[in-house]
Amino acid sequence: MDNTELEKIVDALDRRIALGEIDIGTYKQLKAKFSTQVGNNEEPISAALSALPKEAVSLQCPGCMAPLPLPSDPSQVSVICDYCGGTFALQTASEEMNRLKSDIIKWISQVAGNAGIGTTVDEASRKFIFNDKLLPPLKTAADRATDIFSLTRYQSLFTFSLLNKLPSSPFHHILQSAPNLNYLVDKIKETLVRVQSPEIKVFAIGEKEKYELHALEVRCLEAGYLSNVRHHLANPTPDGLHKAKTNLHALNELYNTTNQLVSSIDPSLAEFSEALATRMKLLEEAVNTLEDLFCSTDGVMTDYVADNLELIAVKLEQTASAIEATGMKPKETVPAAEGTRNDADTVRILATCVRFYGQCGAETEMPFTIFLANFEEAVEKAQIPSSDLRWLSAFLSNLILHIESIAGEVSLPIVSEFGWAEGRMVTLVKSSFFSGKESVEGERKILLPFWLAELDFSQQKGMIFKKGTMASGLILTEAMRHNKQCFVVTSSDPLKDQCCNAVKSHTTIGYSTPAVVPVVGSDDALKYMKQYISSTQGYAGGNVRQLRLIYLPVVVARYYTQKSERRETLAPSNSITLSNFDIGLLNIGTKKVLFAQ
Amino acid sequence: MGIFDKVKAIGKEVGIGLNAQEQYQRAYEKGVLLQPPDYSSAVKHFAKASEMFLQEGNGDMVKLSTVNAALYELINKRDLNALPEVIQALEPIDEIPRIGSQDEMIQTSLLITELRSLQYEQQAKMNESYADRNIQYMKAAEGFMKLGNTPLHISERLQLEGPVEKAMQRAFYCEGLSDYYSALSVVMSSPVQAHDHMQKAASSFRQAMVTDWSKTVDDYIAKVSSKSHCWMCGREMQGEDVFFKYYPAETEDYHTHLLESSNDDLRMIDNADHVTVCTVCGSAIENQADQYATMRADEVRIWADELFKQTTDVLKDHNERLRSLESVAHRH
Numbered sequence: 012m013d014n015t016e017l018e019k020i021v022d023a024l025d026r027r028i029a030l031g032e033i034d035i036g037t038y039k040q041l042k043a044k045f046s047t048q049v050g051n052n053e054e055p056i057s058a059a060l061s062a063l064p065k066e067a068v069s070l071q072c073p074g075c076m077a078p079l080p081l082p083s084d085p086s087q088v089s090v091i092c093d094y095c096g097g098t099f100a101l102q103t104a105s106e107e108m109n110r111l112k113s114d115i116i117k118w119i120s121q122v123a124g125n126a127g128i129g130t131t132v133d134e135a136s137r138k139f140i141f142n143d144k145l146l147p148p149l150k151t152a153a154d155r156a157t158d159i160f161s162l163t164r165y166q167s168l169f170t171f172s173l174l175n176k177l178p179s180s181p182f183h184h185i186l187q188s189a190p191n192l193n194y195l196v197d198k199i200k201e202t203l204v205r206v207q208s209p210e211i212k213v214f215a216i217g218e219k220e221k222y223e224l225h226a227l228e229v230r231c232l233e234a235g236y237l238s239n240v241r242h243h244l245a246n247p248t249p250d251g252l253h254k255a256k257t258n259l260h261a262l263n264e265l266y267n268t269t270n271q272l273v274s275s276i277d278p279s280l281a282e283f284s285e286a287l288a289t290r291m292k293l294l295e296e297a298v299n300t301l302e303d304l305f306c307s308t309d310g311v312m313t314d315y316v317a318d319n320l321e322l323i324a325v326k327l328e329q330t331a332s333a334i335e336a337t338g339m340k341p342k343e344t345v346p347a348a349e350g351t352r353n354d355a356d357t358v359r360i361l362a363t364c365v366r367f368y369g370q371c372g373a374e375t376e377m378p379f380t381i382f383l384a385n386f387e388e389a390v391e392k393a394q395i396p397s398s399d400l401r402w403l404s405a406f407l408s409n410l411i412l413h414i415e416s417i418a419g420e421v422s423l424p425i426v427s428e429f430g431w432a433e434g435r436m437v438t439l440v441k442s443s444f445f446s447g448k449e450s451v452e453g454e455r456k457i458l459l460p461f462w463l464a465e466l467d468f469s470q471q472k473g474m475i476f477k478k479g480t481m482a483s484g485l486i487l488t489e490a491m492r493h494n495k496q497c498f499v500v501t502s503s504d505p506l507k508d509q510c511c512n513a514v515k516s517h518t519t520i521g522y523s524t525p526a527v528v529p530v531v532g533s534d535d536a537l538k539y540m541k542q543y544i545s546s547t548q549g550y551a552g553g554n555v556r557q558l559r560l561i562y563l564p565v566v567v568a569r570y571y572t573q574k575s576e577r578r579e580t581l582a583p584s585n586s587i588t589l590s591n592f593d594i595g596l597l598n599i600g601t602k603k604v605l606f607a608q
Numbered sequence: 609m610g611i612f613d614k615v616k617a618i619g620k621e622v623g624i625g626l627n628a629q630e631q632y633q634r635a636y637e638k639g640v641l642l643q644p645p646d647y648s649s650a651v652k653h654f655a656k657a658s659e660m661f662l663q664e665g666n667g668d669m670v671k672l673s674t675v676n677a678a679l680y681e682l683i684n685k686r687d688l689n690a691l692p693e694v695i696q697a698l699e700p701i702d703e704i705p706r707i708g709s710q711d712e713m714i715q716t717s718l719l720i721t722e723l724r725s726l727q728y729e730q731q732a733k734m735n736e737s738y739a740d741r742n743i744q745y746m747k748a749a750e751g752f753m754k755l756g757n758t759p760l761h762i763s764e765r766l767q768l769e770g771p772v773e774k775a776m777q778r779a780f781y782c783e784g785l786s787d788y789y790s791a792l793s794v795v796m797s798s799p800v801q802a803h804d805h806m807q808k809a810a811s812s813f814r815q816a817m818v819t820d821w822s823k824t825v826d827d828y829i830a831k832v833s834s835k836s837h838c839w840m841c842g843r844e845m846q847g848e849d850v851f852f853k854y855y856p857a858e859t860e861d862y863h864t865h866l867l868e869s870s871n872d873d874l875r876m877i878d879n880a881d882h883v884t885v886c887t888v889c890g891s892a893i894e895n896q897a898d899q900y901a902t903m904r905a906d907e908v909r910i911w912a913d914e915l916f917k918q919t920t921d922v923l924k925d926h927n928e929r930l931r932s933l934e935s936v937a938h939r940h
Contacts, residue, residue: 118871121871122871148871151837151844151873152871154835155835155873155874155875158833158834158835161833162829162830162833340800340804341804341805341807341808342800342803342804342807342833345807345808345810345811346807346811348811349811349814467708467709467712469640469641469642469643469645469708470641470643471641471642471643477638477642478637478638478641478642479636479637479638479639479640479641479642479643479645480637480641481641481709481710481711537773541773548643548644549643550643551643551644551645552640552644552645552707552708552765553708554706554708554709
């Protein structure tokens, strides 16, 4: 008799004992006889268990459930997790794992009704037990453990220190709303150990069952890895950046495995996992660049690095589109695509920072970290509570244009004529009986940034027979600070022509007249202008068009007598009345820039 | 200038003896371009100019005056029910002056697309069916999306809710509303699908930069995606406050241990002194409790009515006795 026939006899014995046709003594005797002949007298479960690939006994980090490195030295008492960075006593970690693992067999016996190791349950029954008894409680436990996290898991993953103080960034919003890692680990550890245990794996017979088990493992593990990435990037240190990369690499492998496992079962999920794996790979490259920038003591090839980062941003956007096209449910694809796009935006901002660093610091071998710290200070001065990634991106590009224009590399609309100043200073001189007539001197000349737009509005003439006519002018709002003040320059004002000429023929700021950095974004400027139009008598129904940045000349005049003194900030038009402000100098790398305070 | 010319000039100033073109011009001077604009006056003058152009046989100007009258009436009254008439008036014309201007021309096709989208929005608002709202908001979004990143011409002047400056932003806003109502229309049959729609809505509202709606939708997602087993029937339900609710109950650590040892869903008692109960079990208990309470209240009412009746009879008896005593006392 060949093995197949012998196996059939053994199966028939199983059936007959189950139906009560033979007694247990006969069953055992016959089964022992035939099993020996088959050449395999192991119990099916024990056999399956021993057939599983052998892996080195590993410990899992009590802090994040990632695999802990095996101690290289037998006398080693503690171990540092490569993923979360926590240090744990080996004994504690080992005891915890043993405790969790020792519960598994007991749990299987309870749930599956004594169908565990050492019992005679065939493959079909094991499959049934897995789907009917073991999988549902595991799924519920994994669901409950990760459901708070599942709302945010695929959202923004990438950040760097410049964004840390930004009042409104998607990354920090996610970081704040994501559950605490300890809480999460506390919830997932039991389920994860069960899902990963060889005792459960012998029940996952078919492809589908294997995938189901892997999906639960992914859900638990990714919670730890994703949380680690966010925490390491939120407080970046060289070691933290390295660990963020390790976690991203682990995620990449996890999603690639899913892709391979489900390619024949669920093509949509396979594509989704592939896109997620690509995202993690790209982010790993971005973090790698960030690590180089933070740790490099040699010079940085800024153009090369910035080009590389921009390429990563483009690929991330393509990945976001790929995620949307996978055919997975929107509850998965929407946050994943949105998060990937936010990552792309952040990587692009980093690229801009690197280019900027190339202009003011890299050539003197100033470390990138010092440049970034300067820059963070500038961002902190410029931002308002509603500032977000869009604002930061606009601020960066305006700042770069500003600095390039000072260096004579970029032309901008600038009115640089100061001829009006002398006359205007004199007209504002006051005199009184007690303190006499004030003397005046021009204390400083500066160029101030304004947002400029064309304004179409109507004008009313006549007292009795009122008549409206079309009028046009320019509307300006300060770009050096968020004080929302707007000014209308009418057609009769000489400044209007000067502004129009400046818009037509750009020039550079240069070094002769100091210029203040613009901090207001175009969206905010347009909002301030519209608020002004709707709330100011005479401009109702007005229309704002063609918004652009312009620099106007301003003089700070000092009026003084023997007893007192005062300062006035004078603009080239009577329509523009500026409240006083201080100007502060700030170093960004090797450049000095002026900020209004 | 002779006296006749002076009288004629004064007459024109007060609106007497104007020809059609002057009447049209007067709509701007005495309405659109006044500060603040007097749109009702503008509508009146445009309508009159339209009649006069009709008499003159100037078809193009009839159309232009009629459109302007309709448009400024819409802006003045902000009555979105008038949108179909405005669209109809705009259709035969290629260009009209921009709102608030006499010289700058805009293509009517852009305006028609904007107004059609607003019309769909209005229809959605008036509709009580969530499923229909979903369709109408989606049509509105598609219309705004066609306009791309161009500024909107009318929406800003109608004081509508949501973004009114750029077509693209309004498109995302309408898309968000469409998905929001789509979620509400399916939530009672499939909270899983509702979760999908809400997720799309959240993304659209974020793109439209409407923070209040984003928050509303995020809160809803947190609820609709949450799952728990029912303490009573043991079935798993998805959707807090939709298919399961937290009911007050006495729970102790013992119950937690009990659930842990039997691998049951700990969510059932994750809220102190509460258990999750599905809406079927919960409503069955509530309804039965209501029925018992009503029954008991009726019993009490019958008992009390009897008691009141007896008391009333006693009082009546006492009153009669008192009256007879009084009548005896009066005779003496």
